[in-house]
Amino acid sequence: MALDSKIPPGPIDKKWTYHKGHMRIVAPANKRRIDVIVVGTGLAGASAAASLAEMGYNVKAFCFQDSARRAHSIAAQGGINAAKNYQNDGDSTYRLFYDTVKGGDYRAREANVYRLAEVSANIIDQCVAQGVPFARDYGGLLDNRSFGGVQVSRTFYARGQTGQQLLLGAYSALMRQVGKGAVKMYDRHEMLDVVIVDGKARGIIARNLITGEIERHGAHAVLLCTGGYGNVFFLSTNAMGSNVTAAWKAHKRGAYFGNPCYTQIHPTCIPVSGTHQSKLTLMSESLRNDGRIWVPAKLEDAKAIREGKKKGSDIPEADRDYYLERRYPAFGNLVPRDVASRAAKERCDAGYGVNKTGEAVYLDFSAAIERYGKLQANVLKIENPSKEKITELGRAVVSEKYGNLFDMYENIVGENPYDHAMKIYPAVHYTMGGLWVDYNLQTTVPGLFALGEANFSDHGANRLGASALMQGLADGYFVVPYTVGDYLADDIRTGPIDTKRAEFDAAEKEVKDRINHFLNNKGTKPVDDFHRALGKVMWDKCGMARNAEGLKQAIEEIRAIRADFWQNVRVPGKADGFNQELEKAGRVADFLELGELMCLDALDRNESCGGHFREEYSETEGPQQGEAKRDDANYAYVAAWEWLGEAGKAQLHKEPLTFEEVKLTQRSYK
Amino acid sequence: MKLTLKIWRQSGPNDKGKIVDYPVNNVSEDMSFLEMLDVLNDDLVRKGEDPIAFDHDCREGICGSCSLFINGEAHGPGRLITTCQLHMRKFKDGDTIHVEPWRAEAFPVIKDLAVDRGAFDRIQAAGGFVSVNTSGNLVDGNAVPIPKDDADKAFDAATCIGCGACVATCVNSSAMLFVAAKVSQFALLPQGKPEAKRRVMAMVEQMDKEGFGNCSNTGACEVECPKGISLEHIARMNREYLAASVTKE
Numbered sequence: 001m002a003l004d005s006k007i008p009p010g011p012i013d014k015k016w017t018y019h020k021g022h023m024r025i026v027a028p029a030n031k032r033r034i035d036v037i038v039v040g041t042g043l044a045g046a047s048a049a050a051s052l053a054e055m056g057y058n059v060k061a062f063c064f065q066d067s068a069r070r071a072h073s074i075a076a077q078g079g080i081n082a083a084k085n086y087q088n089d090g091d092s093t094y095r096l097f098y099d100t101v102k103g104g105d106y107r108a109r110e111a112n113v114y115r116l117a118e119v120s121a122n123i124i125d126q127c128v129a130q131g132v133p134f135a136r137d138y139g140g141l142l143d144n145r146s147f148g149g150v151q152v153s154r155t156f157y158a159r160g161q162t163g164q165q166l167l168l169g170a171y172s173a174l175m176r177q178v179g180k181g182a183v184k185m186y187d188r189h190e191m192l193d194v195v196i197v198d199g200k201a202r203g204i205i206a207r208n209l210i211t212g213e214i215e216r217h218g219a220h221a222v223l224l225c226t227g228g229y230g231n232v233f234f235l236s237t238n239a240m241g242s243n244v245t246a247a248w249k250a251h252k253r254g255a256y257f258g259n260p261c262y263t264q265i266h267p268t269c270i271p272v273s274g275t276h277q278s279k280l281t282l283m284s285e286s287l288r289n290d291g292r293i294w295v296p297a298k299l300e301d302a303k304a305i306r307e308g309k310k311k312g313s314d315i316p317e318a319d320r321d322y323y324l325e326r327r328y329p330a331f332g333n334l335v336p337r338d339v340a341s342r343a344a345k346e347r348c349d350a351g352y353g354v355n356k357t358g359e360a361v362y363l364d365f366s367a368a369i370e371r372y373g374k375l376q377a378n379v380l381k382i383e384n385p386s387k388e389k390i391t392e393l394g395r396a397v398v399s400e401k402y403g404n405l406f407d408m409y410e411n412i413v414g415e416n417p418y419d420h421a422m423k424i425y426p427a428v429h430y431t432m433g434g435l436w437v438d439y440n441l442q443t444t445v446p447g448l449f450a451l452g453e454a455n456f457s458d459h460g461a462n463r464l465g466a467s468a469l470m471q472g473l474a475d476g477y478f479v480v481p482y483t484v485g486d487y488l489a490d491d492i493r494t495g496p497i498d499t500k501r502a503e504f505d506a507a508e509k510e511v512k513d514r515i516n517h518f519l520n521n522k523g524t525k526p527v528d529d530f531h532r533a534l535g536k537v538m539w540d541k542c543g544m545a546r547n548a549e550g551l552k553q554a555i556e557e558i559r560a561i562r563a564d565f566w567q568n569v570r571v572p573g574k575a576d577g578f579n580q581e582l583e584k585a586g587r588v589a590d591f592l593e594l595g596e597l598m599c600l601d602a603l604d605r606n607e608s609c610g611g612h613f614r615e616e617y618s619e620t621e622g623p624q625q626g627e628a629k630r631d632d633a634n635y636a637y638v639a640a641w642e643w644l645g646e647a648g649k650a651q652l653h654k655e656p657l658t659f660e661e662v663k664l665t666q667r668s669y670k
Numbered sequence: 671m672k673l674t675l676k677i678w679r680q681s682g683p684n685d686k687g688k689i690v691d692y693p694v695n696n697v698s699e700d701m702s703f704l705e706m707l708d709v710l711n712d713d714l715v716r717k718g719e720d721p722i723a724f725d726h727d728c729r730e731g732i733c734g735s736c737s738l739f740i741n742g743e744a745h746g747p748g749r750l751i752t753t754c755q756l757h758m759r760k761f762k763d764g765d766t767i768h769v770e771p772w773r774a775e776a777f778p779v780i781k782d783l784a785v786d787r788g789a790f791d792r793i794q795a796a797g798g799f800v801s802v803n804t805s806g807n808l809v810d811g812n813a814v815p816i817p818k819d820d821a822d823k824a825f826d827a828a829t830c831i832g833c834g835a836c837v838a839t840c841v842n843s844s845a846m847l848f849v850a851a852k853v854s855q856f857a858l859l860p861q862g863k864p865e866a867k868r869r870v871m872a873m874v875e876q877m878d879k880e881g882f883g884n885c886s887n888t889g890a891c892e893v894e895c896p897k898g899i900s901l902e903h904i905a906r907m908n909r910e911y912l913a914a915s916v917t918k919e
Contacts (some may be wrong), residue, residue: 049805050804051803054803058674065727065733065735065788066725066784066786066788067734067788067790067791067832068733068785069791069832070725070727070733070789070832072733073726074728074732074733074734074831075728075730075732075733084811086812102910108773119806122806122808124811125808125809125810125811126802126804126805126808127811128800128808128811128861129800129802129808129809129861130799130861131824131855131856131859131861131862132802132828133821133822133824133825133828133855133859134811134821135820135821136815136816136817136821137818138818139815140810140815140816140817140818140821141812141815142812158825158828159825161732164732164829164831165770165828168828170802172794172799173793173797173802173804174797175791175794175795175798175799176795176799178791178795178803179796179797187788187790187791210780210786234692237727239727239728239733240726240727240728240729254671273700274698274700274701276698276700276701276706276708276709277705278702278704278708279703279729279730281729281730282730329848337689360731369862373739406749408730408731408755408811410755411731412702412755412757413750414700414757414759433823439808477804478804478806481804496687524716525716526711526712526715528708528712570715570716570718571720572714572715572719572721577682577781578682578723578780578781578784580716580719580721580723597705620877623770644841
């Protein structure tokens, strides 16, 4: 099948308006006859389900958590971008669009990104109207801060809990529709397959996680808002339950998977402490507004710190290497995530790491505390303040801005980050890849849509900070409510979907067979053993840096783990009840197939771009030495993979990316 | 360190349930409490036993899933943290630790330590929202300035994670702090004003219907709340409720 991105005609700033004006719509009376399933209740899912219900569709919403409010969008910390130009610093729709395309290393689809920038301002207005308590200044107006990869201040925030506040806004809109009966909410339900009838998505098979019952749900369209697949690495900043199952099942039913190898490794996370570790914790990118990242300039100092003979504070200013400020003077500590992560890895690989494992760098607030302390002393008219007073005042300011993050750090590490510089290291955070979608957010399966992190569409090979929240809400509030109508206009006379059809029988049987296999398998090892093994292979060979040799080995190793898994996994308990090991087994089975596709995609892409860094392809000389080397002549395309019936067999389809607005150049932050 | 865990086991809603003892060895002080349970569960699975069911997801204190009553305290010892943020360095070698689910009539046990908190969602659906549809034509976000203090206070209320520690710790199993946080957030913002009366009446009515008890001002909820939500919000809700009751049509 040839890929049709369905980009509307016209100049880039008119495409969305033109498209909205020319799409078909479903009349109010007919919307009542149409059922829509929304899987996942994060920012994309909750906003889509609420909006579609407001419009009059019958919506069924599903989440595996015990409440829609707990979807993992809740954990996003730093903020949400919007081209409001409230700061009068030269921001505009075009600049947000440009920054996002450049930040994504020219591997995103221009038209989608422009639309995202275009609706970004509406999102803020919508959220304010819902009662989202954004940070404000003393004049009562909305406050902004800066994020990586940009030179304007366009990030709106609610302390370090922006995702929580936005999600609770969307959740409240959703619950309003639940109260009205316009949305039927199925929490503690996990989608285990999508059902295709006559080539169209017509429903899902879901498991009630409390009773274990396998349920059939029919609908005229299915929206997957099921997040990303970072947990394929076992350790990531994702929630424990975050998984790829819904997207992977869709892939196996015909939806192409776009750019699976594009993974975002976030530079500022709390380093791994031991083998018991179950997840990694992010320290918001907003910290890079005020924190300075450094390692010792001398190898012997780094060694002494690792051995506990010296502390970071013992190293004099002259012997510190603020490597981001050194390498990237124009952006300094606010370079994009992929660049910052690789730079940390480079220093640690060279022996400058500052914790026991050698895999940590400092994020230091002492300069910010002093700067803010002096400013605050001026505000309070304190003449000749003592050093202690300045520190005290400065700490109060830093605490106001980042208090919850500092507390979180102290809880986990057991060390006070006001007294000692934080230690951080990159960790898997987000996946830019996902189900391939056209401009309407429809996958290659008619009637099956993918929104938010679950699709591949807007961030290219690297996502800028504070853009995930923007995309989730843009897709759910302002894009899909229009585009799904255009598709459903053909379904006004279809009538309810019959879930007794053979297609539902077959899908349900497959789901049940798999569950029975797990429970009857006479294995010996828990699910986590396999997940941990997979994660290690992925991190070592398909993580921050990749090479052809390693990727080939990884594919072999993943196959071996997969074979071992099906033979030796032990899942206790029963099918008809609450069984968390059974839930995990199903998810890990899908990760074991996805991991191989990620390696295949990474192997196929013989260039470095964004989060995909192939060691063979970097600049070897000149001012850009060591930086990623893109190959636009051969790889300016979206890799969309088609499932060919078994894991590891996939057909590559290419969607060429054409750039009419943004000139392809080497991405420089120097 | 070595510990003895006394954990509530209950196979389902109709099972009577009992405390079962589990000795655990090799606990590192860097582990979180939930990671310590992971290690125990790993061991149980290897032995062919049924692992302990408990709710958890983000493991960074924000999703509100985790919900353990540890040594008689919601989310265990320590203040302003959820169970997933509790680390083993708070305990010492040889300790005996009691682990139970949230106990409240409105939170029935599903299995072991996992409970059903659907009542919170139903309270939210009754009125915990501003009735505004999705629209591309709303007024600009800066059209109505909101005093910073009001915005900050609204945020302090909105920071509730809906974990239910307030209910679990209350002698009356009251959900007043949870409901008050939502009522208060909207009462403090101009966007929430138009339907403030309707909201507080509907949410309180649903709260009573769910079987939560009343508030007798012991203040335990405020102490155990992982987000430090203040009793002040209950006072504000009471004022809102009183005003709404006397002025309703």
